[in-house]
Amino acid sequence: MRPAMAGFATISSERHLVLCVAATLAFATCSSSDAPATKVTTPTPTTSHDTSGDPVSSDDQSIMIHIAFSGDGFGTPDERQRVIDLEDKLRESIDRSKVGEFDGDGFGDGGADLFAYGPDAEALYAAVEPDIRHFGPSTGSYVLLVFGSDDDAPQRTIPLP
Numbered sequence: 765m766r767p768a769m770a771g772f773a774t775i776s777s778e779r780h781l782v783l784c785v786a787a788t789l790a791f792a793t794c795s796s797s798d799a800p801a802t803k804v805t806t807p808t809p810t811t812s813h814d815t816s817g818d819p820v821s822s823d824d825q826s827i828m829i830h831i832a833f834s835g836d837g838f839g840t841p842d843e844r845q846r847v848i849d850l851e852d853k854l855r856e857s858i859d860r861s862k863v864g865e866f867d868g869d870g871f872g873d874g875g876a877d878l879f880a881y882g883p884d885a886e887a888l889y890a891a892v893e894p895d896i897r898h899f900g901p902s903t904g905s906y907v908l909l910v911f912g913s914d915d916d917a918p919q920r921t922i923p924l925p
Contacts, residue, residue, distance in 0.1 A: 824913040825885040829878040832904030847876045853895040861891035885909040
């Protein structure tokens, strides 16, 4: 059974929880009309290491795509259906590119969060960026790239559109 998290329909793994916490911390640094500020770190995906100096495992990097809705809740039926359609495209692009795996979503708090994991967050983003741009995300949407699984892993936030 998936644990419930306030503001989200469900969260399917510890990785989701870490990514949601990272996104919440990044989002808290800006006003409600702005995308999150970029954390000042310079990741090196091909040689990523955690704080212990051990190499990061092959699926320890991730992206979270936050799609902002027009209201504060779970979005309109049309907004939710558009996100579900986007998920199918993202899954296909990630599978075709062989850069990781699409791992699901969370809806609530005025948006949807879509999660993907793999060995290289930059490669994941490159695989899905055309789908995201074609989708036409609304103001307040962003992509959070996380370069490791630790709470203090380097991150980069890309505002959308």
